Amino acid sequence: MFERFTEKAINIISTAQKEAADSMTNKIYPEHILLGILETKYNICSKLLSYAGMNPESFREYVNNKYKNIQHEFKHTNIAFSEYSQKIIKLASELAKNKTKSYIMPEHILLALILVGEKAETIITKDFEKYSVDIKKLKQTLLKLVEKKNRKGDFHPEIIRQTDKSEYSTVQSIFKDGEAKNILDRAVAKLTASHYEILGTEQIVQSILEDSNSDLTKLLNENGITLENYINKLQEVSSRQAEFEEKQIIFTPNAFKTMLLAFETAKELGSASVKPEHIILGMLKAKSGIAYNIFKEFNIDDDTLAHKIIKPIEKQMPETLTILRLAKREAQSMNRNIVGSEFILLGIIGEGAGIGARVLSRLGINIKDARIEVEKVLGYGNSYTFGEVVFSDRAKKILELAWEKAQKHKNTKIASENLLWAITQTPDSVAMQVLSNLGVDVLEINQGILKELEELKNSEN
Numbered sequence: 001m002f003e004r005f006t007e008k009a010i011n012i013i014s015t016a017q018k019e020a021a022d023s024m025t026n027k028i029y030p031e032h033i034l035l036g037i038l039e040t041k042y043n044i045c046s047k048l049l050s051y052a053g054m055n056p057e058s059f060r061e062y063v064n065n066k067y068k069n070i071q072h073e074f075k076h077t078n079i080a081f082s083e084y085s086q087k088i089i090k091l092a093s094e095l096a097k098n099k100t101k102s103y104i105m106p107e108h109i110l111l112a113l114i115l116v117g118e119k120a121e122t123i124i125t126k127d128f129e130k131y132s133v134d135i136k137k138l139k140q141t142l143l144k145l146v147e148k149k150n151r152k153g154d155f156h157p158e159i160i161r162q163t164d165k166s167e168y169s170t171v172q173s174i175f176k177d178g179e180a181k182n183i184l185d186r187a188v189a190k191l192t193a194s195h196y197e198i199l200g201t202e203q204i205v206q207s208i209l210e211d212s213n214s215d216l217t218k219l220l221n222e223n224g225i226t227l228e229n230y231i232n233k234l235q236e237v238s239s240r241q242a243e244f245e246e247k248q249i250i251f252t253p254n255a256f257k258t259m260l261l262a263f264e265t266a267k268e269l270g271s272a273s274v275k276p277e278h279i280i281l282g283m284l285k286a287k288s289g290i291a292y293n294i295f296k297e298f299n300i301d302d303d304t305l306a307h308k309i310i311k312p313i314e315k316q317m318p319e320t321l322t323i324l325r326l327a328k329r330e331a332q333s334m335n336r337n338i339v340g341s342e343f344i345l346l347g348i349i350g351e352g353a354g355i356g357a358r359v360l361s362r363l364g365i366n367i368k369d370a371r372i373e374v375e376k377v378l379g380y381g382n383s384y385t386f387g388e389v390v391f392s393d394r395a396k397k398i399l400e401l402a403w404e405k406a407q408k409h410k411n412t413k414i415a416s417e418n419l420l421w422a423i424t425q426t427p428d429s430v431a432m433q434v435l436s437n438l439g440v441d442v443l444e445i446n447q448g449i450l451k452e453l454e455e456l457k458n459s460e461n
Contacts, residue, residue, distance in 0.1 A: 032085075091115060111143065201252070223305060233297055340395050341426060342374045
């Protein structure tokens, strides 16, 4: 359900879920979705509503008063969408498909909320009127904002490709072996035993803590998060209400977001497998879910704990971590928020010491010429903001291919040659266009990689 949602859009839905739970209602109503938009930071929609005179504090008070007659005595942790909220999510998906052919973003959700409200004047429309929001003006602004996503200015040729289909269609397919699989297996066993149908962050993190011999568990114990303390906190949480009718194991939005962020984190840190520390880092990035709330009750500072987990990883100096950091820096230097394949290429060259860099150097490729060629193809962006730097669809595909290559050769880390090889498997990427313009082809690159690996093998013998 949430595969096509951007991270900000998922944050809106997760926040709406939390707001509904906090208000003690048994459903997520449109007002909770609107609260989710208002509460989500670095979001153009929240800014538009703020400019119109709305703020989360006063609107939350208004919503709580509005639904006080249907509040329950205990707090639900997983609740269903109301009929109108379901219509909003469905319409947002349709708007995204029609306008940008792929991802559901905050503007799609807010626009859908307005459009659904127009057809049912008893909801949301009256809420906007209470705050003197000019709905017609807001609607026109959102329509222009959605249309703008397709204009060339800051559009990256790799960011939305309808024909691209990731092999990783489900979370289970990502975590199919290694430590992560064992964690999920234990979590699913707990799910079955508790008669739940939805796998949440709480079961996943409990499964991590049960491995008493791992360095991560010892680190968490040192910070006051022991298995015993965690279970005690977990028992304080009210039982969950069934949200779906299908008799299959599915993930809550928060668990889904956490596990996908764990997968992304593993790749970005250069690991060829998802490990428990990546799951904890994913949870800290998601900043939502029962497990995260329990961590906050132990007064855990997100950044401090993340730094403690990442520090030993950084000491190992994985090539991919360095390359992707350089790639983000190259993107920012060209005033862009999107890291495409071309910036990964610049990162490989800039890293300098890896096999990927050596192969390109032997082929006469240097960082200066490559930058110039990237500028010719893309030009400079014109709207870089403080927003998060994200990877294009093609860049994500390259990371997946590099991940698979490393796993195939049973390597524990993604190497620069894995990334360079992955680029050669994406012939329509900007990176390959840049390499072609510099007079290098796929065969030369792949032969160069094989030669470097052979020389490395001979030197080790």
